[in-house]
Amino acid sequence: MMARHPLDTTLILLIGLAIATLIASRSVPIAWLGNIVVLGLAALKGRWILLDFLGLRSVPAIWRGLITAWVLAVASLAWAASVARLLI
16 A cells, blocks of 8 residues: 655645535634634644645744744734624
């Protein structure tokens, strides 16, 4: 049996998360809760892409932490904008 390349596993996980995002966007009845779920899954996908496909998994921990903080900041700002839109 052939061993799988680590990027193949990551790609399968990303496809699964994309499908989960589509399901969550249609099935969560509360708008702001659906936004949290969708943006959380998007942040998780973004982190996996940055770490695995850009090869940042092997960099020092401080850089991985900064990249994760940046992805979370972008997702948080997107969520805040969506909540502000719901309140207006």
